[in-house]
Amino acid sequence: MNLDQLIHTFIAESRDLLEAMEHALLHVAEEGDEAVNAVFRAAHTIKGSAGMFGLDAVVDFTHVAESVLDKVRAGTVPVTEDLVALLLTCCDHIGALVDAVEAGTLAGDDALTAQGAPLCERLQAYLGTPAAPAPVAKTTAAATAPATAAHWHISLRFGPDVLRNGMDPLSFLRYLGQIGQITDIALLDDALPALEGFDAESCYLGFEIGFSTAADKAAIDEVFDFVRDDCQIRILAPRTKVSEYVQLIDDMPEQRSLLGEMLVRSGSITARELEQALAVQSAGGAQAAPLGEILVGQGLVRPPVVEAALSKQKQANEPRQENRSVRVDADKLDRLINLVGELIIAGAGANLIARRTQIPELLECTSTLSGLVEEVRDSALQLRMVKIGATFNRFQRVVHDVSREIGKDIRLDVSGEDAELDKTVVEKIGDPLTHLVRNAMDHGIEPADVRLARGKPAQGVVSLNAYHESGSIVIEVSDDGGGLKRERILAKAIERGLVEPGRVLSDKEIFGLIFEPGFSTAEQVTNLSGRGVGMDVVKRNIVALRGSVEIASTEGQGTTVTVRLPLTLAIINGFQVGVGKSVFVIPMDMVEECVEFRDDPLHDYIDLRGQAMPFVRLRERFAVDGAPARRQSIVVVRYGSRKAGLVVDHLLGEFQTVIKPLGKVFSGVRFLSGSSILGNGDVALILDMAALLSVEDERSAAAA
Amino acid sequence: MTIGEIGPAGQGDAVALRIEGEMTIYRAAELKDVLAGAVAQAVAETRALALDLSDVTEFDSAGVQLLLLARREAQRQGQVLRLEACSPAVREVFHLTGLTARFAAEDA
Numbered sequence: 001m002n003l004d005q006l007i008h009t010f011i012a013e014s015r016d017l018l019e020a021m022e023h024a025l026l027h028v029a030e031e032g033d034e035a036v037n038a039v040f041r042a043a044h045t046i047k048g049s050a051g052m053f054g055l056d057a058v059v060d061f062t063h064v065a066e067s068v069l070d071k072v073r074a075g076t077v078p079v080t081e082d083l084v085a086l087l088l089t090c091c092d093h094i095g096a097l098v099d100a101v102e103a104g105t106l107a108g109d110d111a112l113t114a115q116g117a118p119l120c121e122r123l124q125a126y127l128g129t130p131a132a133p134a135p136v137a138k139t140t141a142a143a144t145a146p147a148t149a150a151h152w153h154i155s156l157r158f159g160p161d162v163l164r165n166g167m168d169p170l171s172f173l174r175y176l177g178q179i180g181q182i183t184d185i186a187l188l189d190d191a192l193p194a195l196e197g198f199d200a201e202s203c204y205l206g207f208e209i210g211f212s213t214a215a216d217k218a219a220i221d222e223v224f225d226f227v228r229d230d231c232q233i234r235i236l237a238p239r240t241k242v243s244e245y246v247q248l249i250d251d252m253p254e255q256r257s258l259l260g261e262m263l264v265r266s267g268s269i270t271a272r273e274l275e276q277a278l279a280v281q282s283a284g285g286a287q288a289a290p291l292g293e294i295l296v297g298q299g300l301v302r303p304p305v306v307e308a309a310l311s312k313q314k315q316a317n318e319p320r321q322e323n324r325s326v327r328v329d330a331d332k333l334d335r336l337i338n339l340v341g342e343l344i345i346a347g348a349g350a351n352l353i354a355r356r357t358q359i360p361e362l363l364e365c366t367s368t369l370s371g372l373v374e375e376v377r378d379s380a381l382q383l384r385m386v387k388i389g390a391t392f393n394r395f396q397r398v399v400h401d402v403s404r405e406i407g408k409d410i411r412l413d414v415s416g417e418d419a420e421l422d423k424t425v426v427e428k429i430g431d432p433l434t435h436l437v438r439n440a441m442d443h444g445i446e447p448a449d450v451r452l453a454r455g456k457p458a459q460g461v462v463s464l465n466a467y468h469e470s471g472s473i474v475i476e477v478s479d480d481g482g483g484l485k486r487e488r489i490l491a492k493a494i495e496r497g498l499v500e501p502g503r504v505l506s507d508k509e510i511f512g513l514i515f516e517p518g519f520s521t522a523e524q525v526t527n528l529s530g531r532g533v534g535m536d537v538v539k540r541n542i543v544a545l546r547g548s549v550e551i552a553s554t555e556g557q558g559t560t561v562t563v564r565l566p567l568t569l570a571i572i573n574g575f576q577v578g579v580g581k582s583v584f585v586i587p588m589d590m591v592e593e594c595v596e597f598r599d600d601p602l603h604d605y606i607d608l609r610g611q612a613m614p615f616v617r618l619r620e621r622f623a624v625d626g627a628p629a630r631r632q633s634i635v636v637v638r639y640g641s642r643k644a645g646l647v648v649d650h651l652l653g654e655f656q657t658v659i660k661p662l663g664k665v666f667s668g669v670r671f672l673s674g675s676s677i678l679g680n681g682d683v684a685l686i687l688d689m690a691a692l693l694s695v696e697d698e699r700s701a702a703a704a
Numbered sequence: 705m706t707i708g709e710i711g712p713a714g715q716g717d718a719v720a721l722r723i724e725g726e727m728t729i730y731r732a733a734e735l736k737d738v739l740a741g742a743v744a745q746a747v748a749e750t751r752a753l754a755l756d757l758s759d760v761t762e763f764d765s766a767g768v769q770l771l772l773l774a775r776r777e778a779q780r781q782g783q784v785l786r787l788e789a790c791s792p793a794v795r796e797v798f799h800l801t802g803l804t805a806r807f808a809a810e811d812a
Contacts (some may be wrong), residue, residue, distance in 0.1 A: 158765075163729045168764045172798050185802035189772045195740055198773055200732035205765055207801070 006166055006226070007101070010049050014098045017042040019390075022091050026396045028079055036079065039087070039491075040069040046094060048222045051175045058097045061116050065090045066247065068126045085404065088121055088397065106117045106182065150238035152184070154209040157191075159230035160202040166424060167227055169205055175223050181212025249653025330423070333384055340380045341658035342372075342572060344551070347373045348655065348679030374656065377492060377571055385567075386426055388466045388475070395428070395437055399462060401634050402441050409459045410441050411450060416466035420569055421473045428545055429475070429565065432538040436477040436561050437462060444559055445483035456480065472565055472589070478560035484553040486510055511551040515539040546673045547691040548639070564690075574657030574676065576684060577635060578626040578650035583684040585676055586646070587659050590689055597632040597647055606634065606645060615645030616692060621671065639689045646692075659686060671695075717756035718786065719746040727760045727794075728765035735767075739774040747781040758789035763797045 024031070024038035043066045050058035065087065093116055100112055129223075154176075158169050176182055188206035192198065213220065217235060224233050338659040348371055354366040392414045399412040445460035452458055465476040486507060493499040493513045515535045542549045547565035566572070566587070573588035594607070597615075605612045615634055618624070629649035636645050659674040666672065673688035721742045727735060746753040753774070760767070775785040787807055790798070798804040 163732075163764075163766055168729070168766075170765050170768075170797060172801060177800075185800075187768070187801045187803055187806075189769070189776075192769060192773055192776065195773065195777050198736065200736040200766060200770065201729060203765060291714060304764075 001228075007053060010053060011098055011102050013049065014046050015095070017046050018091055018098070022088065022397055025084055025087055025091065026400055028084055029425070034067070035125065036072050040066065040073055042095075043069055045222065048175075048219075048225065051072045051178050051223075052171060053101075054174070055101055057098075057099070057113065057116075058094065060591075061097065061120065062092075062094060064123045064127075068123050071126065081404075083126065085401075086119070086122055087233040088401070090123065093119055098556040103584060105674035126398070149212070152180075152211045152213065152217075152238060153236040154211050155232075155236070155635075156189075158227065159232075160199075160204070162203040162227055165227075165230065167230075169203065169207070169227075172223055172227065173207070173209075175696075176209070176211060176220075179215045179219060179223070180211055182209055183212050184210035194505055207686070236496075255645075257360070289495065291368050303401075328383075333423075336380055337384065337571070340377050343373055344377060344571065344656045344658050345677050350679075351677040351682070356554045360509055370560070377656065381422070381571060384423045385420040386423050387417060388419050388421060388473070389414075389702055391426055391430060391433070392417055392466070394463050395433070395464060397439065398434060398437055402438055406442060408441065409444055411461050412437075413461055413463035414462065414465075415497040419466040419468055419473055421565065423568075425473075425545060426564055429540070429563070432541045432563070433464075433475065433477065435534055435538050436563075437464070440477055440479035440481065440559065440561075444479035444483075446482045447623050450482075468567070469564075472564045475563045475565070476560055478558060479561070480558040481554040483557055483559050484511055484514070484551070485555060489513055508552070511553055514551070515549065543690070546688065546690070548694075552575065567624060572659060574655055574656050574684075574686065575635065576657075576678075577618070577633075577648040578652055579618045579622070579648050580626045582620060582622070582624055582650065583678060583682065584622075584648070585655075585684050585686045586635060586637060587686070587689065588654055590639055592636040592638050592643070594651055595634050595636065595645075597634045597645075599632070601626075608636065608645075613643060613645055615647055617647040619647070619649070621655050621692075637689060637693075639693050642693045644693050648688075656686070657686065717777045718752040719749065720754045720756065720788070722756040722759070724759040724761075725743075726762040727757070727770070728762050728764040729766040731750055731765040733768060735770055739770055742776070743774055743777045743783070743785070744782075746778060746783050746785075750783070752784040753778055754786045754788045756788045757794045758791050760794050763793045767794075768797060768801060768803070775793075 006627055009224070012316040021039050021042035024035040024042070028035045028039075043062055047059055047062040048068055060614065068077065068083075069087075072079060072083070077083070096112060096115070115508070156169070156172075162169060173182065186208045188208065190206065191204040191206065193204070211220070217237060221233070227233075347366070350418060351366045351370060354362045395414070396412055399410055403410040440462045441460070445462070446454070448458045451460065460480060462477070462479045465478070468475055490499065490505065490510050490513075493510075493516075494501050498513060498516055499505065539549050542565070544562055545565055547563060549564070550562045551559065552562070553559040553659055575588050575591045576587035577584050577586065595605070595606075600606075605614045607613075612634070619628060632647055633651050634645040634647055635651070636643065655678075657676045660676060662669065662672060662675055671688050671691050672685050673691075676684045676686060678684050719742060723738075723740070724737065725731075742753055755771075755774075757763075778785040796803070798807065
């Protein structure tokens with residue numbers, strides 16, 4: 001591990017902490033002290049780690065925020081809405097600083113420093129506020145944080161691998177210097193082996209440090225977080241039992257006199273105390289154990305102090321929860337998925353040859369292999385699956401900020417956080433969702449007086465929900481606001497020339513109009529329909545992910561936008577069909593059944609068990625040459641609430657399909673979402689169900 | 705990052721070694737051999753070893769260890785290791801680790 005990797009760890013951890021901080025800030029109202037503590041801890045840890053790397057800009061800024069938080073924790077500064085908003089902004093600023101660290105532009109970024117300055121001032125205002133007049137508050141403050149510097153003794157023995165792990169013991173000393181003052185230090189080099197046994201890359205150093213600081217034990221202890229596993233650390237609290245010092249001296253026979261002198265010199269212990277303790281101990285000989293009692297008897301021990309120190313020590317030493325997850329570079333994962341894709345294609349080739357040659361052993365081998373490849377594929381894809389909860393939780397912040405901004409009281413309800421989807425999808429869905437949520441708050445939810453007049457609670461609710469449905473993930477953004485005004489949208493659409501006057505449209509079609517580009521650019525759209533800012537962009541983004549979006553609304557009761565996305569963008573189970581010589585792939589999850597097709601030139605729908613179902617002739621749609629096969633089939637597909645048939649020549653069966661994007665040349669092609677390479681090297685085209693079926697919808701609607 | 709030659713002549717009574725550039729973990733293994741060689745030469749010629757660290761740009765724990773090791777080796781074999789000059793980077797570390805006093809006391 002080198003320093004670069006450590007910095008990456010720092011960046012990743014800081015981001016996690018900032019997220020936790022934000023989350024806690026947003027829940028301060030409900031969770032109270034617990035949340036304040038969480039925020040404090042996060043800020044504190046970021047400061048500590050930043051100090052390790054000498055990122056002064058981060059340390060300085062976070063320090064101010066942390067000081068305010070400390071006051072909040074002590075109860076001297078009340079948690080107000082304004083403070084929470086300010087701290088959220090600070091959170092963002094620290095995030096920006098961390099981004100700068102990642103970009104390597106932290107040093108000398110004056111713009112960032114300038115951004116931080118007003119925040120610092122506002123934070124300082126909280127610090128400057130005289131403590132609450134009530135004397136009670138003062139005492140609590142004094143009890144939680146000892147204001148005056150106290151004298152600690154720190155004993156360090158670095159393990160041999162510290163240097164190799166990319167850490168320099170000196171940086172810990174430097175960092176100590178930032179949270180207090182090193183009053184005395186002795187470097188121990190007794191562990192240095194003879195020249196022959198000396199490994200220049202091992203660490204043999206130890207330090208005895210007299211340290212004066214106002215920080216508490218946990219803070220000192222945290223300095224050594226990064227080396228805890230590689231290092232013996234002992235931190236002796238101020239006014240520790242003399243016996244503990246003696247114990248320390250006893251444990252380090254090599255440095256006995258040095259240490260004793262140092263403890264005396266730094267005032268940790270007086271010379272007399274030390275002498276007495278040592279004398280008593282040697283007089284006691286083998287009965288060294290009751291030393292503590294002797295000391296108590298001599299009045300050298302201050303029991304309450306000892307207990308306090310011990311309990312703090314215990315806290316600090318609580319075993320840290322083992323981290324069971326591994327951080328993996330996203331590029332490595334992508335490479336793995338790509339390789340699995342190639343494996344599937346190669347496997348399909350092998351299968352094909354096996355079937356052609358009809359060698360039983362080979363057939364058996366390839367079939368076992370296929371099964372394994374499928375499992376590998378599933379687990380590889382599973383690696384990239386993340387829960388949507390983290391994305392949803394980010395919206396707590398959006399809702400909090402926007403509701404302050406527009407002066408409405410709005411709450412966010414989140415459900416289905418455990419639904420998983422591909423990381424790449426998650427990354428890309430953030431923006432469209434933000435847009436939908438903002439829209440719901442801005443235009444969906446009515447002002448409080450209107451809500452009360454309509455008999456609704458004053459607080460508006462925006463909800464996010466997610467669930468899986470036939471190979472897709474469905475995300476719903478709903479609000480309990482005024483809903484869409486059907487007639488007005490229709491009128492506007494006719495005025496804009498999007499719809500011919502006199503046409504009869506279903507509700508769904510009318511609401512769908514707000515996703516039309518021509519519609520959303522209309523100026524008065526916001527006050528007219530209450531919706532529509534940039535909805536076309538939202539739709540475009542979602543369609544780009546092979547997804548679709550629908551809207552349902554009841555006037556006066558609210559609106560629900562339903563976004564449907566594929567679970568993964570890389571590999572799917574595909575159902576292959578042949579038309580002429582071309583092969584098309586239909587995502588398996590959407591295939592309902594296959595039925596025989598009887599051509600009837602009079603109808604463009606079939607009777608499926610008493611229900612009319614529209615169908616598409618793929619041969620016509622894609623202008624495939626040649627006469628249709630004698631026995632054609634219909635593949636019944638379902639996408640969302642729609643159902644339709646696809647007329648094909650042959651049914652080829654289920655195959656794993658590695659999705660390759662279509663080249664730029666084909667970017668204008670509708671109805672296709674990608675391509676795939678077959679076992680025999682041919683290219684198959686993957687059908688874009690959302691596009692195919694929506695055109696079918698329009699066509700049948702036009703006919704009706 | 706060049707290591708100065710071990711100049712036996714023209715440097716008074718001591719074997720002179722001048723180290724430039726980093727004196728850190730990245731070059732520790734290499735520097736160990738150089739220092740060991742210099743100590744061996746000093747011992748063989750019964751002369752002191754004079755180190756010039758005025759061009760050391762970076763100095764970390766590994767550098768500290770090397771220095772302490774070289775000095776101990778020299779002392780063990782009845783020779784003296786002297787610091788002729790130190791760069792600010794070295795002085796800062798000496799100050800931080802409380803080594804200033806130790807080196808100063810023995811050099812005096």
